[in-house]
Amino acid sequence: MSRPIVRNLVRNIPTAAPVPHRSVLSLAGSQAPEFLNGILASSIPDGNTYRPMFSTFLHAQGRVLYDVFIYTHTTSDGKPSYLIEYDSRASTDAAAPSLLPMLKRYVLRSKVKLRDVSDEYDIWAAWGDSEAEMKRKWSWAGSGAVEPDWSGEIEWPWGMEERGVRDRRAVGMGRRMLVRKGERPKESSTHDLGSSDAYTLHRILHGVPEGVHDIPPLQAFPMDSNLDVMGGLDFRKGCYVGQELTVRTYHTGVVRKRILPVLIHPPDETPAEISPSVIKPSFPPSIDIRASITCSSADDRPTPRPRGTGKLLSSAQGVGLALLRLEHVDGASRGELRLEFEFEEGKEAEGIVTRKWGVTSWWPDWWPTRVEAG
Amino acid sequence: MLRTCTRSLRLTAANSARLRSVVPSNHKRFFSSSSPSTSALASHHTAHPTVVVFTPSPQHIEQEELDVDLIPPQDIKIELTDRAAEQLRLISAKENNPNAALRVAVESGGCHGYQYKMELATHRQPDDYHFSHPTVTPSNILVDAVSLSLLNGSTIDFVTELIGSSFRVLENPQAKGSGCGCGISWELKL
Numbered sequence: 001m002s003r004p005i006v007r008n009l010v011r012n013i014p015t016a017a018p019v020p021h022r023s024v025l026s027l028a029g030s031q032a033p034e035f036l037n038g039i040l041a042s043s044i045p046d047g048n049t050y051r052p053m054f055s056t057f058l059h060a061q062g063r064v065l066y067d068v069f070i071y072t073h074t075t076s077d078g079k080p081s082y083l084i085e086y087d088s089r090a091s092t093d094a095a096a097p098s099l100l101p102m103l104k105r106y107v108l109r110s111k112v113k114l115r116d117v118s119d120e121y122d123i124w125a126a127w128g129d130s131e132a133e134m135k136r137k138w139s140w141a142g143s144g145a146v147e148p149d150w151s152g153e154i155e156w157p158w159g160m161e162e163r164g165v166r167d168r169r170a171v172g173m174g175r176r177m178l179v180r181k182g183e184r185p186k187e188s189s190t191h192d193l194g195s196s197d198a199y200t201l202h203r204i205l206h207g208v209p210e211g212v213h214d215i216p217p218l219q220a221f222p223m224d225s226n227l228d229v230m231g232g233l234d235f236r237k238g239c240y241v242g243q244e245l246t247v248r249t250y251h252t253g254v255v256r257k258r259i260l261p262v263l264i265h266p267p268d269e270t271p272a273e274i275s276p277s278v279i280k281p282s283f284p285p286s287i288d289i290r291a292s293i294t295c296s297s298a299d300d301r302p303t304p305r306p307r308g309t310g311k312l313l314s315s316a317q318g319v320g321l322a323l324l325r326l327e328h329v330d331g332a333s334r335g336e337l338r339l340e341f342e343f344e345e346g347k348e349a350e351g352i353v354t355r356k357w358g359v360t361s362w363w364p365d366w367w368p369t370r371v372e373a374g
Numbered sequence: 375m376l377r378t379c380t381r382s383l384r385l386t387a388a389n390s391a392r393l394r395s396v397v398p399s400n401h402k403r404f405f406s407s408s409s410p411s412t413s414a415l416a417s418h419h420t421a422h423p424t425v426v427v428f429t430p431s432p433q434h435i436e437q438e439e440l441d442v443d444l445i446p447p448q449d450i451k452i453e454l455t456d457r458a459a460e461q462l463r464l465i466s467a468k469e470n471n472p473n474a475a476l477r478v479a480v481e482s483g484g485c486h487g488y489q490y491k492m493e494l495a496t497h498r499q500p501d502d503y504h505f506s507h508p509t510v511t512p513s514n515i516l517v518d519a520v521s522l523s524l525l526n527g528s529t530i531d532f533v534t535e536l537i538g539s540s541f542r543v544l545e546n547p548q549a550k551g552s553g554c555g556c557g558i559s560w561e562l563k564l
Binding site for chain 2: 108
């Protein structure tokens, strides 16, 4: 359910905005589809057909390396190729390999060519233009993992354009496209042009994690990072890097954490009372969120904290995405728990103040309701 | 062969004291149904460093524009177990071709990033390394230059298990951990 304050931030008019911090790689060559199929967590369609999609590169032990968009592109000599778009910022984990060197290590004798084309393209997103989606179908697993069910769709779910992809990570995300650097997309004549902050807010409000701040390479797990819900994993695919842990969790494990959109507010206020003019600092990613029990006991015995911490990931204008334990989310929705974090503000000279902030999560409108596996 | 038989007998004797009265004392019992020389015992089977029969020339590598650094000859080390060499010899005899070889290659993919691909080959390519067991011949192994850089230092074995018999690449110093369950896919140690 969308809180009234949050709805003020949602832009429903057609908008196009640039997506910040992204790099693009070109993957070409006669064996490009097979090469990609061996490492990517999604399946390349039959006959090695070139199609755009959203997918993930996992590490051998099953943790996420990069969430990527794959676009198709016909080169100047008429050959099909892939363009891979990913977060260009370095991750905090020094052991996490950068994407281009990592892919190059897998080339061996495959007839493929990989190169960085980040200075040729910009990434833009467009939304709000009422590309209405049919009621989305979902497929649940016993572990709590859920994936979109594309079986009712006539066309390839991610679209058929070159250098463009339908952003089906959430309902209402719109479209994403590669534009020659410095140029504007064709949507600029029909849509409002927003800043890259507008895109970030749009994605946070839809509950879509993206990039190294939300999905830290070598630390994040795919289901915890909603990659199953966003259609970035194929659980029926045979061998790809990181498949063992992913499929085992899907069938026999339990998903205990999810990334949800959250409202950030002063700790003792509840969201309905917040006035939008409260100026909030911008928070860096990866702040620990702790739960505390709301009902105080009759005596002054300190109540133990529930175990486990969440993490505040990307945030902007008082909303953000947070990785939260599902038991905390349930506890908070029943009013038994409060989720809070502390943040040091101010400069050395003026004095650093540690302030507490409260966090209230909500399930995005489009989030599937759980149907018990029959 | 004799050593293995004794070990099996010792185990049997220790555990089947109760059965001694039932089973005749000269009755040899083994735990595996396949012969001990080919079954996959826990211990390391005898292996020998292979003889390098052929290496690709640097000129050929450059001509083909292959992106690989040739390993200096003294650093090349592939071992072959006696039972794998014996299996290769049997294959050559069956195919009636002394040049029949096991081609071992590394490809990308699989659940850990790299996977071994093994197939029967007959022709040596100019960018292949050609190995042979020192005494059991013909026992040809072909490894292309790119794959050797990822395989160097490994032992090639032939094992028989309940699930079947197959050639295996073992103890690859470039592989991290034990790889995937089936022994085919592995992760590179950086």
